[in-house]
Amino acid sequence: MDRLVLRDLAVFETVARHRSFTAAAAELGISQSSLSYAVSQLESRIGMALLARTTRNVSLTQAGQRLLDMLVPALKDIDAGLASLQEMRATISGSVRLTMVPVAFETILRPALKSFRATFPNVSVEVSIDEGLSDIVSEGFDGGIRFNTLIEKDMISVPLTPSTAVSIVASPDYLGKRGVPAYPEDLVHHACIGYRFVSSTRLYKWPLAKGKKKAEYETDGTLVFNDGEAIRAAALDGLGLAYVFRSQVRNDIDLGNLVQVLMDWLPDLPGFSLYYPNRARTAPAFRAMIDHLRTTRSLTI
Numbered sequence: 001m002d003r004l005v006l007r008d009l010a011v012f013e014t015v016a017r018h019r020s021f022t023a024a025a026a027e028l029g030i031s032q033s034s035l036s037y038a039v040s041q042l043e044s045r046i047g048m049a050l051l052a053r054t055t056r057n058v059s060l061t062q063a064g065q066r067l068l069d070m071l072v073p074a075l076k077d078i079d080a081g082l083a084s085l086q087e088m089r090a091t092i093s094g095s096v097r098l099t100m101v102p103v104a105f106e107t108i109l110r111p112a113l114k115s116f117r118a119t120f121p122n123v124s125v126e127v128s129i130d131e132g133l134s135d136i137v138s139e140g141f142d143g144g145i146r147f148n149t150l151i152e153k154d155m156i157s158v159p160l161t162p163s164t165a166v167s168i169v170a171s172p173d174y175l176g177k178r179g180v181p182a183y184p185e186d187l188v189h190h191a192c193i194g195y196r197f198v199s200s201t202r203l204y205k206w207p208l209a210k211g212k213k214k215a216e217y218e219t220d221g222t223l224v225f226n227d228g229e230a231i232r233a234a235a236l237d238g239l240g241l242a243y244v245f246r247s248q249v250r251n252d253i254d255l256g257n258l259v260q261v262l263m264d265w266l267p268d269l270p271g272f273s274l275y276y277p278n279r280a281r282t283a284p285a286f287r288a289m290i291d292h293l294r295t296t297r298s299l300t301i
């Protein structure tokens with residue numbers, strides 16, 4: 001539906017209720033000519049006259065009365081819905097504790113946090129950001145954000161992103177000295193910065209794929225970090241190739257400080273999900289956070 005129709009319907013309802021363009025204009029704070037134009041546009045869309053106008057009064061046609069009969073309860077429902085939202089904003093309180101990896105905070109929670117705080121000012125939010133896989137039950141978190149594939153089966157999972165793009169990057173200076181790898185097998189001739197999982201302590205293997213060809217590259221362990229931002233910094237310093245989330249280095253790539261390589265060998269990783277224990281009842285503050293994240297992600301995907 002054309003959103004202007006909703007505006008014109010509201011104008012029509014006000015004119016019809018007052019049976020006067022003058023009184024309607026005073027209520028809405030707009031000119032009578034604007035009201036007349038909006039009603040005329042509505043009549044043109046419907047293809048029927050809604051108001052019978054004379055120099056002295058305004059009356060409803062049969063079609064106008066029928067439309068008004070439909071509009072009155074619908075507008076009351078909308079008013080009631082808006083009132084309930086305002087009440088929800090005022091009444092929902094409490095705290096929300098979340099855990100997540102840094103990239104999940106930057107790409108998912110941070111963009112939504114300002115609007116959440118504005119909508120629910122009585123809800124306090126505490127966020128633990130680390131590279132480990134926290135046990136949300138034993139550590140007292142309401143929920144967390146992880147890759148879909150890392151969520152335990154006994155948890156409720158709310159998908160937030162369909163997939164996560166990655167890149168292998170290096171500084172122009174490094175590539176100028178060591179060359180640009182064209183195939184996965186070229187990586188053995190390069191310094192590849194490794195990532196060690198905090199929880200399991202194992203080294204992450206770079207997943208590579210092109211068509212039906214799939215491979216995993218295991219870094220040699222000569223330079224290893226357990227933090228994504230440290231890996232990005234090492235790449236910027238010219239210390240080697242880094243396998244990172246594209247969102248982490250998008251600005252660096254745009255500025256020319258980092259260059260992507262082997263782009264056609266990099267499938268997206270699984271998307272992120274919000275997860276929480278399978279409890280019979282979810283606290284109102286945390287439910288508000290769940291709904292807010294789902295809404296904001298649907299608007300950006």
